[in-house]
Amino acid sequence: xxxxxxxxxxxxxxxxxxxxxxxxxxxxxxxxxxxxxxxxxxxxxxxxxxxxxxxxxxxxxxxxxxxxxxxxxxxxxxxxxxxxxxxxxxxxxxxxxxxxxxxxxxxxxxxxxxxxxxxxxxxxxxxxxxxxxxxxxxxxxxxxxxxxxxxxxxxxxxxxxxxxxxxxxxxxxxxxxxxxxxxxxxxxxxxxxxxxxxxxxxxxxxxxxxxxxxxxxxxxxxxxxxxxxxxxxxxxxxxxxxxxxxxxxxxxxxxxxxxxxxxxxxxxxxxxxxxxxxxxxxxxxxxxxxxxxxxxxxxxxxxxx
Amino acid sequence: xxxxxxxxxxxxxxxxxxxxxxxxxxxxxxxxxxxxxxxxxxxxxxxxxxxxxxxxxxxxxxxxxxxxxxxxxxxxxxxxxxxxxxxxxxxxxxxxxxxxxxxxxxxxxxxxxxxxxxxxxxxxxxxxxxxxxxxxxxxxxxxxxxxxxxxxxxxxxxxxxxxxxxxxxxxxxxxxxxxxxxxxxxxxxxxxxxxxxxxxxxxxxxxxxxxxxxxxxxxxxxxxxxxxxxxxxxxxxxxxxxxxxxxxxxxxxxxxxxxxxxxxxxxxxxxxxxxxxxxxxxxxxxxxxxxxxxxxxxxxxxxxxxxxxxxxxxxxxxxxxxxxxxxxxxx
Ligand SMILES: Nc1ncnc2c1ncn2[C@@H]1O[C@H](COP(=O)(O)OP(=O)(O)OP(=O)(O)O)[C@@H](O)[C@H]1O
Ligand code: SF4
Ligand SMILES: [Mg+2]
Numbered sequence: 001x002x003x004x005x006x007x008x009x010x011x012x013x014x015x016x017x018x019x020x021x022x023x024x025x026x027x028x029x030x031x032x033x034x035x036x037x038x039x040x041x042x043x044x045x046x047x048x049x050x051x052x053x054x055x056x057x058x059x060x061x062x063x064x065x066x067x068x069x070x071x072x073x074x075x076x077x078x079x080x081x082x083x084x085x086x087x088x089x090x091x092x093x094x095x096x097x098x099x100x101x102x103x104x105x106x107x108x109x110x111x112x113x114x115x116x117x118x119x120x121x122x123x124x125x126x127x128x129x130x131x132x133x134x135x136x137x138x139x140x141x142x143x144x145x146x147x148x149x150x151x152x153x154x155x156x157x158x159x160x161x162x163x164x165x166x167x168x169x170x171x172x173x174x175x176x177x178x179x180x181x182x183x184x185x186x187x188x189x190x191x192x193x194x195x196x197x198x199x200x201x202x203x204x205x206x207x208x209x210x211x212x213x214x215x216x217x218x219x220x221x222x223x224x225x226x227x228x229x230x231x232x233x234x235x236x237x238x239x240x241x242x243x244x245x246x247x248x249x250x251x252x253x254x255x256x257x258x259x260x261x262x263x264x265x266x267x268x269x270x271x272x273x274x275x276x277x278x279x280x281x282x283x284x285x286x287x288x289x290x291x292x293x294x295x296x297x298x299x300x301x302x303x304x305x
Numbered sequence: 306x307x308x309x310x311x312x313x314x315x316x317x318x319x320x321x322x323x324x325x326x327x328x329x330x331x332x333x334x335x336x337x338x339x340x341x342x343x344x345x346x347x348x349x350x351x352x353x354x355x356x357x358x359x360x361x362x363x364x365x366x367x368x369x370x371x372x373x374x375x376x377x378x379x380x381x382x383x384x385x386x387x388x389x390x391x392x393x394x395x396x397x398x399x400x401x402x403x404x405x406x407x408x409x410x411x412x413x414x415x416x417x418x419x420x421x422x423x424x425x426x427x428x429x430x431x432x433x434x435x436x437x438x439x440x441x442x443x444x445x446x447x448x449x450x451x452x453x454x455x456x457x458x459x460x461x462x463x464x465x466x467x468x469x470x471x472x473x474x475x476x477x478x479x480x481x482x483x484x485x486x487x488x489x490x491x492x493x494x495x496x497x498x499x500x501x502x503x504x505x506x507x508x509x510x511x512x513x514x515x516x517x518x519x520x521x522x523x524x525x526x527x528x529x530x531x532x533x534x535x536x537x538x539x540x541x542x543x544x545x546x547x548x549x550x551x552x553x554x555x556x557x558x559x560x561x562x563x564x565x566x567x568x569x570x571x572x573x574x575x576x577x578x579x580x581x582x583x584x585x586x587x588x589x590x591x592x593x594x595x596x597x598x599x600x601x602x603x604x605x606x607x608x609x610x611x612x613x614x615x616x617x618x619x620x621x622x623x624x625x626x627x628x629x630x631x632x633x634x635x636x
Pocket of ligand 1 (some may be wrong): 321326347348350351352353354364518
């Protein structure tokens with residue numbers, strides 16, 4: 001297990017390095033950063049001055065090394081719009097987005113795992129149909145539309161929940177539902193398919209031949225074998241949720257990183273965009289690593305591979 | 306002595322594309338405590354479904370009915386699943402054909418070993434573990450205590466079947482159903498597992514229902530034998546009697562298939578019964594073997610095929626009268 005973990009960690013570090021290079025280059029892909037900072041109608045002398053000030057005239061590898069060295073200690077430069085350190089702005093916004101992501105994922109799993117398991121136990125039953133319906137609607141409804149509908153219904157018509165902001169936990173309920181519901185169908189179908197497969201396996205018959213109770217057979221013997229692809233998907237989905245937070249945070253007026261990303265792009269606040277891309281990418285790498293390790297813990301054969 | 310297991314007129318039906326597969330068609334047998342009954346027949350004749358029917362482990366779609374299905378005096382036909390589950394793994398246990406897939410790959414073998422015992426008996430975790438270690442040593446897995454924490458993929462095929470056996474014996478069952486326990490193993494391992502099975506049976510006084518398609522195994526292990534063909538038992542009786550004077554043309558054909566030292570000249574092609582097993586979807590009349598039987602006659606198409614007694618408990622289903630002859634009698 002330790003060898004496996006170390007190998008995966010090494011891979012994750014390499015990926016993170018590649019990702020950091022990509023987010024560094026992002027600034028240059030968008031064109032001359034100095035011109036972008038000045039905006040339309042900037043003068044050439046000012047651009048040249050900026051280039052020298054920010055070191056854009058140095059060779060790229062050197063700029064990258066300098067940028068990375070700072071990023072590693074949490075220094076992402078200054079935001080031109082706020083005139084504050086990028087790290088400080090991120091620290092303020094990140095908790096909202098992460099809370100939203102974690103709650104959304106938890107909501108999606110809490111809904112889809114039981115539904116998927118029950119549907120697999122009785123394929124083609126009424127319950128299976130209901131689960132399918134939940135899945136299909138979850139996939140068909142765009143999340144911004146669902147968000148707006150829920151706001152109208154629960155915020156305006158029956159005002160039980162706040163429709164914007166996150167002053168307390170109640171502000172997170174609707175965004176969590178909207179964000180999580182969108183991820184539910186994938187989890188549910190994967191759980192259902194995996195469970196149907198595993199319940200046919202010989203070792204399930206062995207477990208039943210021992211006289212084990214149905215919950216033991218289903219939850220202890222079948223589920224750990226069926227859940228492995230779901231764990232991998234959860235890591236991917238969490239990443240999608242972070243990017244999805246751009247929409248959700250706008251709809252629900254939450255001050256998270258997603259909204260910050262959107263606003264910074266429109267303002268050409270490049271250091272902020274760059275830092276967000278890097279942080280999200282690193283979170284994604286960490287999640288993938290965590291999913292790999294969790295799967296290796298679930299399935300000893302993966303460790304040996 | 307009262308029979309431990311009694312089966313009469315057992316049927317198993319499965320819905321399939323194009324109708325109902327009548328996979329087990331009215332079979333019956335009895336098994337005494339401490340004895341071995343071998344259920345033998347070609348692939349697909351319904352041996353596994355018979356075993357699963359006894360254990361109430363049939364696929365959900367399958368329908369089972371019987372005139373009698375009793376284990377240690379308990380009528381299993383109408384037993385609710387809860388009470389059936391209380392018998393399974395405790396007083397009746399089963400091991401399967403493929404030890405590579407019959408163990409849970411994501412669970413430590415120690416956990417898999419103790420769970421039946423902990424489900425059926427009030428024992429401490431430590432006591433259950435001790436019993437698991439003792440049984441593993443008994444079935445020939447060295448250094449058992451250290452191996453409880455390992456996973457199935459760390460064991461060889463033969464070792465996994467030993468694990469399955471130890472697992473089945475955890476609660477000291479009265480009946481062990483073994484469905485082709487050695488088919489998936491190579492020949493030398495097969496012999497070891499069979500010897501082990503015979504030993505533990507003697508030590509524990511187990512009743513053993515041993516399913517196989519290998520008459521060599523029947524000859525070594527069986528007290529009683531039941532020959533199955535196309536969902537029916539066509540001949541049954543004490544193994545010695547059936548081997549000495551097989552009556553049913555199918556049994557005779559099977560026995561002609563195994564080369565015997567002294568009787569088979571080297572270089573003789575291995576005999577096989579020509580023809581294929583009929584489809585059991587839908588209704589069937591008369592003797593199911595008649596398409597392949599060299600002695601078939603018009604009466605063989607009539608229902609019911611008579612059950613005849615050869616001698617004592619040795620009986621068979623065929624229109625032919627008993628022949629006292631040995632193996633060479635037919636065709
Ligand atoms: N789950 C199932 N669905 C449909 N048909 C099945 C199912 N299980 C078994 N059968 C069919 O029922 C018949 C009897 O099957 P069974 O497994 O009892 O045979 P068997 O004698 O054990 O054969 P083998 O020696 O190959 O294990 C076969 O024709 C088989 O194709
Ligand atoms: S009943 Fe007829 S067909 Fe069937 S085994 Fe006997 S002789 Fe052959
Ligand atoms: Mg079988």
